[in-house]
Amino acid sequence: MEQELIWDLEQEKQRIMVHPILGRIEKGRRVKFTYDGREVEGYEGEPIAAALKAQGVMIHRYTAKKHSPRGIFCAIGRCTDCVMVVDGEPNIRTCITPLREGMTVQTQYGVSAEPFENQ
Amino acid sequence: MNTLSDRSRDIGEFVSQPGDEMIICRCEEITKGEIRRAVHEGMFTMTEIRRYLRAGMGLCQGQTCSKLVKGIVARELKVSPADLEPATSRVPMRPIEMKVFANENEDEDE
Amino acid sequence: MPLPERNDMKRYDLIVVGAGPSGLSAAIEASKRGVKTIVFDENARPGGQLFKQIHKFFGSKEHKAKIRGFVIGQQLLDEAGKAGVEVVLNATVIGLYQDKEIVVKTGDTVHHYKGDSIIIATGASENMVTFDGWTLPGVIGAGAAQTLMNLHGIKPGKRVLMLGSGNVGLVVSFQLMQAGCEVAALVDAAPEIGGYGVHAAKVARTGVPFYLSHTIVKAEGTDHVTGVTIAAVDDHFRFIPGTEKHFDVDTICVAVGLSPMSQLLKMAGCRMSDDPKRGGQVPIIDGHGETSIPGLFAAGDVSGIEEASSAMIEGRQAGIYAAEFLGFISKTEMDNGEEKLDAALDGLRQGMFAPKNRGKNIEKTEEGIDISRNLLCRGFIGDDEIERFPGVTHKAGVHPVIECTQNIPCNPCQDACAMHCIMVGKVITALPAVDPSLKCADCGMCVASCSGQAIFLVNEDCGDGTATVTLPYEFLPVPDEGTRGRALGRNGQEVCDAEVVKIRTSPAYDHTTLLTMSVPKEFAMKARFFKANA
Numbered sequence: 215m216e217q218e219l220i221w222d223l224e225q226e227k228q229r230i231m232v233h234p235i236l237g238r239i240e241k242g243r244r245v246k247f248t249y250d251g252r253e254v255e256g257y258e259g260e261p262i263a264a265a266l267k268a269q270g271v272m273i274h275r276y277t278a279k280k281h282s283p284r285g286i287f288c289a290i291g292r293c294t295d296c297v298m299v300v301d302g303e304p305n306i307r308t309c310i311t312p313l314r315e316g317m318t319v320q321t322q323y324g325v326s327a328e329p330f331e332n333q
Numbered sequence: 334m335n336t337l338s339d340r341s342r343d344i345g346e347f348v349s350q351p352g353d354e355m356i357i358c359r360c361e362e363i364t365k366g367e368i369r370r371a372v373h374e375g376m377f378t379m380t381e382i383r384r385y386l387r388a389g390m391g392l393c394q395g396q397t398c399s400k401l402v403k404g405i406v407a408r409e410l411k412v413s414p415a416d417l418e419p420a421t422s423r424v425p426m427r428p429i430e431m432k433v434f435a436n437e438n439e440d441e442d443e
Numbered sequence: 444m445p446l447p448e449r450n451d452m453k454r455y456d457l458i459v460v461g462a463g464p465s466g467l468s469a470a471i472e473a474s475k476r477g478v479k480t481i482v483f484d485e486n487a488r489p490g491g492q493l494f495k496q497i498h499k500f501f502g503s504k505e506h507k508a509k510i511r512g513f514v515i516g517q518q519l520l521d522e523a524g525k526a527g528v529e530v531v532l533n534a535t536v537i538g539l540y541q542d543k544e545i546v547v548k549t550g551d552t553v554h555h556y557k558g559d560s561i562i563i564a565t566g567a568s569e570n571m572v573t574f575d576g577w578t579l580p581g582v583i584g585a586g587a588a589q590t591l592m593n594l595h596g597i598k599p600g601k602r603v604l605m606l607g608s609g610n611v612g613l614v615v616s617f618q619l620m621q622a623g624c625e626v627a628a629l630v631d632a633a634p635e636i637g638g639y640g641v642h643a644a645k646v647a648r649t650g651v652p653f654y655l656s657h658t659i660v661k662a663e664g665t666d667h668v669t670g671v672t673i674a675a676v677d678d679h680f681r682f683i684p685g686t687e688k689h690f691d692v693d694t695i696c697v698a699v700g701l702s703p704m705s706q707l708l709k710m711a712g713c714r715m716s717d718d719p720k721r722g723g724q725v726p727i728i729d730g731h732g733e734t735s736i737p738g739l740f741a742a743g744d745v746s747g748i749e750e751a752s753s754a755m756i757e758g759r760q761a762g763i764y765a766a767e768f769l770g771f772i773s774k775t776e777m778d779n780g781e782e783k784l785d786a787a788l789d790g791l792r793q794g795m796f797a798p799k800n801r802g803k804n805i806e807k808t809e810e811g812i813d814i815s816r817n818l819l820c821r822g823f824i825g826d827d828e829i830e831r832f833p834g835v836t837h838k839a840g841v842h843p844v845i846e847c848t849q850n851i852p853c854n855p856c857q858d859a860c861a862m863h864c865i866m867v868g869k870v871i872t873a874l875p876a877v878d879p880s881l882k883c884a885d886c887g888m889c890v891a892s893c894s895g896q897a898i899f900l901v902n903e904d905c906g907d908g909t910a911t912v913t914l915p916y917e918f919l920p921v922p923d924e925g926t927r928g929r930a931l932g933r934n935g936q937e938v939c940d941a942e943v944v945k946i947r948t949s950p951a952y953d954h955t956t957l958l959t960m961s962v963p964k965e966f967a968m969k970a971r972f973f974k975a976n977a
Contacts, residue, residue: 228598230622234919235497235511235954239596264595272580272667279362283666285580287359289587290486292568294392294428295359305392310487355573365573397571400702400723415717419724422710424538427485429548438552
């Protein structure tokens with residue numbers, strides 16, 4: 215537990231550990247998943263976008279027409295800007311899709327996980 | 334008579350302006366210039382703009398941009414945004430996969 | 444020939460769309476009256492936006508004033524559970540038809556339901572403004588910031604610029620600081636702050652600069668936000684060249700208002716109107732929340748943008764109206780049920796920020812006192828303006844100083860004081876007045892009870908050349924007693940040295956820490972925040 219806390223503080227500075235009003239932030243089990251082929255960790259049940267944000271990930275996808283970067287915008291599943299390729303399926307709203315152990319999360323290029331130069 | 338439906342009304346030629354390259358519809362990546370140009374090409378209603386440009390027809394279904402598009406069209410037509418009828422609302426309100434849309438639960442026994 | 448009825452369609456007395464404050468309240472009241480009710484919500488959790496609201500609510504007891512939003516959300520869920528309300532989550536209503544049939548997507552299937560009455564309580568969506576770079580990752584809605592930090596425990600950014608000075612922009616700015624983020628500036632194109640002055644003041648006193656009549660020129664960065672440039676605008680909202688200011692930020696938060704999410708009602712064929720005072724496209728409803736389609740009701744933000752407190756009352760009323768429409772209660776029972784609610788709703792719709800006063804230029808309070816210009820234009824009351832308000836009095840010993848200077852519907856301070864020093868009176872929007880002839884017990888309850896964090900306990904002269912100022916403190920870390928630092932003025936500027944002499948916490952304060960600092964006595968009426976030395 216102690217070690218996990220230290221790990222958090224060093225690796226995930228964007229996580230709020232203790233909040234003045236909400237107290238200690240309770241999370242689920244710590245799980246591993248892959249982000250663009252890299253093994254990373256998050257908490258089970260939190261939105262994929264939250265786990266990525268804690269890792270400092272800003273870019274979730276590049277748009278189809280102008281190839282411009284997009285990330286979290288509304289965080290409640292409305293705007294669809296944060297969609298990524300999750301377990302091979304494109305257009306998954308990461309801000310409302312709960313993280314599960316072993317998930318494969320990939321940056322979305324247009325509607326594919328393949329960078330544009332390979333499409 | 335409703336001034337908006339008066340298609341003989343001359344609103345002048347499209348003249349490009351600074352800011353025309355600004356993305357308005359984030360999903361379909363439609364710019365302000367494209368919307369302004371569409372008005373000058375005769376698209377006077379929100380429904381026409383939608384069909385002509387696909388602005389507001391992307392994944393989010395106009396959640397973010399419809400008010401912005403309306404403002405731009407109204408300005409081009411020199412009317413108040415409140416006078417523009419919003420685009421038609423129809424099923425489905427949220428993005429949905431066709432396979433789900435077609436999957437109607439036929440017998441629900443509980 | 445009529446079509447045979449579909450055998451898969453389930454029937455309910457009442458279908459509620461949206462499990463936020465108004466939808467849940469509606470379902471509770473209807474269920475209590477025997478109405479078979481089902482609630483659909485597209486989100487994974489019920490409660491709508493209530494669980495992201497960590498500040499204490501305004502109003503009076505009947506409006507659950509001084510209780511934090513997420514606690515009210517939990518109370519509402521408990522009440523719904525007791526009333527036997529059936530809530531279906533992750534259920535997206537994708538269609539609504541004139542004959543009160545709805546289409547709901549749950550999982551991988553689409554279901555049809557028929558309601559003898561329907562209440563639409565879908566709430567609102569956030570407005571946006573465009574600026575160069577607004578699609579860059581790092582530009583987020585204020586709602587996104589609240590969701591990330593208050594629901595998921597994630598900081599939206601390290602350094603944030605807030606665009607929008609309405610209550611959402613002000614409250615979220617404060618919450619960002621509570622989450623440990625730095626707020627670089629608060630910007631609004633309007634010349635005056637849109638939200639409550641008390642919300643602005645609690646942000647300003649921490650040192651956040653306000654830029655009114657300014658807006659964003661450009662979000663900087665190629666892959667994500669690395670900075671922002673703002674500039675002043677003229678009366679026609681055009682940039683004034685040469686006024687540009689740059690801030691290094693990684694996040695830009697946009698809080699420029701809400702629009703009713705009324706598309707389902709339009710789809711059903713309800714008569715609609717575009718009403719700027721209500722936030723956009725709203726259904727035309729009668730005094731009972733009923734749309735032009737009999738038995739189809741609307742409640743909460745979908746019928747006009749207001750606060751969660753009013754949405755809950757409107758919801759309860761809609762539940763009662765639906766029960767009457769369905770014949771579960773008589774008209775007399777309906778009238779009895781809603782009378783109190785009407786009065787409660789009316790109470791919330793008073794004061795300077797009432798819907799009826801939107802867009803009006805109000806220069807004086809109901810008491811005839813000039814409103815602080817600094818508060819409107821810079822976010823804080825000037826030292827030379829504070830003395831004219833009835834909550835500011837002077838006497839020997841500890842006494843409350845109430846820097847509440849606008850007529851808003853709120854009165855918990857009155858009940859908080861066991862010594863009856865504080866008086867709001869029958870008119871809930873009246874400015875609280877302090878009676879200096881009564882003794883203050885220095886219990887701190889008024890400080891903690893003020894949802895606007897506008898009450899201070901001041902001892903102007905401790906006899907040794909110092910004064911003490913007790914202020915509400917909702918940040919971490921809480922400085923220890925004995926910590927030395929600087930006192931900040933209402934404008935967030937350092938005014939003098941200060942030392943923390945007392946830290947008080949109590950369950951009765953509900954997570955508001957009371958920090959007492961000692962300052963030279965000439966700063967008793969100027970020092971309003973504490974910043975520890977680095």
